[in-house]
Amino acid sequence: MYIALDAMGGDNAPTSNVEGAIAFTKETGIGVYLVGDENVLKDLLEKLGGKNLPIEIVHAPEVIGMDEPPSIAVRKKRKSSMYIAAKLVREGKAQAFVSAGNTGAAMAVSKFVVGAAEGIERPGIAVAFPTKKGKPTILIDVGANVDCRPKHLVYFAVMGHTYFKEILKISDNPKIGILSIGEEEGKGNELVKDTYPLLKMTNLNFIGNAEGRDIFTGDFDVIVCDGFVGNVVLKTSESLGTIILEMIKEEVKKSFITKIGAMLMLPALKRFKKKADFAEYGGAPLLGTKGTCIITHGRADARAIKNALKVASQFEETHFNDKLKENIQTLLPDVLLNGKVA
Amino acid sequence: MYIALDAMGGDNAPTSNVEGAIAFTKETGIGVYLVGDENVLKDLLEKLGGKNLPIEIVHAPEVIGMDEPPSIAVRKKRKSSMYIAAKLVREGKAQAFVSAGNTGAAMAVSKFVVGAAEGIERPGIAVAFPTKKGKPTILIDVGANVDCRPKHLVYFAVMGHTYFKEILKISDNPKIGILSIGEEEGKGNELVKDTYPLLKMTNLNFIGNAEGRDIFTGDFDVIVCDGFVGNVVLKTSESLGTIILEMIKEEVKKSFITKIGAMLMLPALKRFKKKADFAEYGGAPLLGTKGTCIITHGRADARAIKNALKVASQFEETHFNDKLKENIQTLLPDVLLNGKVA
Numbered sequence: 001m002y003i004a005l006d007a008m009g010g011d012n013a014p015t016s017n018v019e020g021a022i023a024f025t026k027e028t029g030i031g032v033y034l035v036g037d038e039n040v041l042k043d044l045l046e047k048l049g050g051k052n053l054p055i056e057i058v059h060a061p062e063v064i065g066m067d068e069p070p071s072i073a074v075r076k077k078r079k080s081s082m083y084i085a086a087k088l089v090r091e092g093k094a095q096a097f098v099s100a101g102n103t104g105a106a107m108a109v110s111k112f113v114v115g116a117a118e119g120i121e122r123p124g125i126a127v128a129f130p131t132k133k134g135k136p137t138i139l140i141d142v143g144a145n146v147d148c149r150p151k152h153l154v155y156f157a158v159m160g161h162t163y164f165k166e167i168l169k170i171s172d173n174p175k176i177g178i179l180s181i182g183e184e185e186g187k188g189n190e191l192v193k194d195t196y197p198l199l200k201m202t203n204l205n206f207i208g209n210a211e212g213r214d215i216f217t218g219d220f221d222v223i224v225c226d227g228f229v230g231n232v233v234l235k236t237s238e239s240l241g242t243i244i245l246e247m248i249k250e251e252v253k254k255s256f257i258t259k260i261g262a263m264l265m266l267p268a269l270k271r272f273k274k275k276a277d278f279a280e281y282g283g284a285p286l287l288g289t290k291g292t293c294i295i296t297h298g299r300a301d302a303r304a305i306k307n308a309l310k311v312a313s314q315f316e317e318t319h320f321n322d323k324l325k326e327n328i329q330t331l332l333p334d335v336l337l338n339g340k341v342a
Numbered sequence: 343m344y345i346a347l348d349a350m351g352g353d354n355a356p357t358s359n360v361e362g363a364i365a366f367t368k369e370t371g372i373g374v375y376l377v378g379d380e381n382v383l384k385d386l387l388e389k390l391g392g393k394n395l396p397i398e399i400v401h402a403p404e405v406i407g408m409d410e411p412p413s414i415a416v417r418k419k420r421k422s423s424m425y426i427a428a429k430l431v432r433e434g435k436a437q438a439f440v441s442a443g444n445t446g447a448a449m450a451v452s453k454f455v456v457g458a459a460e461g462i463e464r465p466g467i468a469v470a471f472p473t474k475k476g477k478p479t480i481l482i483d484v485g486a487n488v489d490c491r492p493k494h495l496v497y498f499a500v501m502g503h504t505y506f507k508e509i510l511k512i513s514d515n516p517k518i519g520i521l522s523i524g525e526e527e528g529k530g531n532e533l534v535k536d537t538y539p540l541l542k543m544t545n546l547n548f549i550g551n552a553e554g555r556d557i558f559t560g561d562f563d564v565i566v567c568d569g570f571v572g573n574v575v576l577k578t579s580e581s582l583g584t585i586i587l588e589m590i591k592e593e594v595k596k597s598f599i600t601k602i603g604a605m606l607m608l609p610a611l612k613r614f615k616k617k618a619d620f621a622e623y624g625g626a627p628l629l630g631t632k633g634t635c636i637i638t639h640g641r642a643d644a645r646a647i648k649n650a651l652k653v654a655s656q657f658e659e660t661h662f663n664d665k666l667k668e669n670i671q672t673l674l675p676d677v678l679l680n681g682k683v684a
Contacts, residue, residue, distance in 0.1 A: 146531035181573040189488035212577030231523040235554030251610035261606025268593035268600040
């Protein structure tokens with residue numbers, strides 16, 4: 001197995017990426033293609049002690065900037081580390097693609113360069129949210145698609161189910177919900193109202209509408225939504241978490257006593273931050289693509305890169321795409337399989 | 343001026359509601375109709391020293407439960423404190439309606455009993471989010487409407503503009519954004535893409551797409567969105583705030599030192615909570631209704647009720663609906679006024 005790593009993507013690239021790849025390869029023996037500037041990567045690999053490992057450098061002269069629009073990554077900069085890494089998967093040279101670069105661009109490259117798996121119209125990106133119960137809740141889709149149709153949300157549910165069961169291995173029959181406003185059946189917008197009866201027809205463990213507040217309670221294992229809503233929720237949550245801690249810090253600074261208090265409390269805050277850290281879970285997979293695609297946070301450090309590579313290898317080891325294909329056949333009703341629902 | 347208060351709505355009703363009404367009337371001299379169980383309210387009013395104030399009790403034998411569907415409030419329980427309070431506005435006996443009861447029901451009653459103002463197709467509920475900059479950012483709509491059309495979002499923008507300028511009085515030309523995914527024009531779903539050019543045609547201070555993270559930065563004054571997305575954002579944010587504090591508390595409990603730290607930090611945490619408290623802003627107005635409708639949090643205490651009554655009186659004193667009507671005429675392009683955009 002070989003994993004193609006976009007070695008130039010992310011705030012801490014390429015150093016953290018190379019460090020992460022070395023740590024991963026040392027631990028697992030699995031091969032990594034480091035895609036990026038050959039000269040830079042060669043020096044780094046040597047310096048960081050990764051010379052005699054199954055790590056191969058693949059040259060890519062361009063880099064996708066963190067603020068460049070996704071269309072550039074797909075249509076123009078075809079010699080970028082991101083594009084070439086994804087192409088290695090499309091060509092069958094690598095089995096998985098990992099990037100900590102520009103999220104929108106990485107999603108677009110995953111969708112259009114790696115491509116959707118057979119039978120999947122719209123791959124969906126899944127993010128693990130930390131919850132009160134300690135185990136994560138998966139929200140899918142958080143931005144790979146907008147203006148979804150009911151059918152897409154049902155497929156997201158099967159993808160989320162398969163991810164929760166095969167990769168996270170927390171439950172064999174994860175509880176599935178659909179993001180809505182109001183708990184009862186019949187509440188929500190048109191998309192939710194049309195998707196609800198379809199989800200009820202599946203063999204999934206569908207337990208009904210989830211509200212915004214249910215994302216963090218842990219009562220649901222997988223919550224499906226349109227990628228527009230999911231992306232707004234993801235960005236709102238990340239930002240609110242950061243701002244709450246910043247606002248508390250501001251208040252702490254106002255007196256000597258509270259400063260001492262904060263110092264004593266620091267270990268608890270650190271433990272909290274670790275638990276709440278989205279990066280801990282090893283990145284967000286784009287489910288339903290031909291090969292495995294893992295998109296990690298731009299802030300990813302070496303440990304997060306290593307985690308992402310590990311998750312990517314798990315997808316391959318568990319034959320995720322085969323399981324997904326199987327689940328689509330066994331969990332979905334005929335009406336969705338025979339193309340009668342558009 | 344008289345304000346109709348749903349005296350039985352909210353977790354702390356009727357005591358906090360009566361206390362809040364007394365405090366408000368003492369301070370402003372403005373009259374309040376206390377709508378609810380006559381016997382209970384009469385005793386409470388006497389006990390709490392509100393006898394010789396311009397507070398009148400209006401009997402309502404029923405109460406809308408916190409979990410009852412909105413349809414019950416509008417169609418079935420027409421003798422509820424909420425329904426009768428709203429009816430006082432419709433009949434012109436009161437100028438404003440305030441409720442801390444079941445939010446969905448209060449929205450429905452505001453829309454269908456008080457009714458939309460002339461020229462407004464869809465009233466929108468506005469919520470003030472605390473931001474880093476100290477001043478709030480208004481999100482509208484947070485749940486009164488789903489499956490909005492572009493025209494509705496443009497009207498929400500004018501409502502938000504008028505609210506920010508006339509009631510919050512923070513800026514005369516508030517910065518307006520549209521909630522989307524991605525910053526650049528052209529990013530988002532169909533609704534956003536179709537609304538963007540219309541917003542650009544208005545005389546509003548429209549500054550472009552806002553992402554989920556922009557809600558808390560304070561860079562925007564008013565952000566418009568479909569009520570489905572807004573409601574999910576509101577509930578996600580409220581719940582995440584609570585859960586972060588709970589998770590920190592759990593971690594603090596694990597050692598004696600961190601417990602001491604937390605005790606010393608308490609004043610800072612309290613100041614933070616006060617700043618972040620949605621209730622501080624005096625409830626959320628449903629903008630674009632015939633009379634003023636203010637919906638406050640179910641947890642509202644006497645001070646929050648008093649604040650909500652104050653905000654309601656400000657709407658009347660500033661002739662909010664006249665200003666809104668004026669702004670619609672001066673800020674919107676002809677294409678939106680002549681009915682050419684559906």
